[in-house]
Amino acid sequence: MLDEEGMNAFIEKHFTRSAFRLEVLPQYTVDSDQGNVTSYLAGDPEPSWAHGGPWFDHLAEERVAGRRRYRVHIVTPPLSDYLRYECEWGYVYTTAAGEEVYILDTSETPPPTDDLLDHDWWLLDDQHVLRVHYDAEGRFLGAEPLPPSAAGVHRMCRDALMETAVPFGDWWSRHPQYRRKGQDGAL
Incomplete structure (x- = not known):
């Protein structure tokens, strides 16, 4: 089982063209997020990093280099505060x-x-699969590299999900009720 550092190294090594992630949890308990979640729920203004920073620069650089990072998040309303x-x-x-x-x-x-x-x-370059384990509160426990034979069924699942999921922007624009009060008329 890989720890977070090992998982990130595995992704970086095997992500040369595409990195797909399936997310299914209503909450992820990430220590670095907790202050931001509290600020969000308190109605504070968006954080300063929201319009830039190293992670956003990294995402943009991946895109320019032709590397596709994409995900499907399966949600069941009502959305949790974290979602x-x-x-x-x-x-x-x-x-x-x-x-x-x-x-x-x-x-x-x-x-x-x-x-x-x-x-x-995660499905990396259509060939490498990482199963990610979390506890009941959404805390990361570890990531498990699966054998190469697991890639085929994960590709089929990914393809089926991509046929039914909708782009985030389209879905988000149809659901103003999930935004904070004063943010386009919700809550």
């Missing part, structure tokens, strides 16, 4: 920087399959 934060203070900005984010809202579209949708995973 509202992740959409409004995360995906809005990462998509502007070059990441592709898609939403599969189970209240609008049923998942295309039951296979492989009970955990998070």
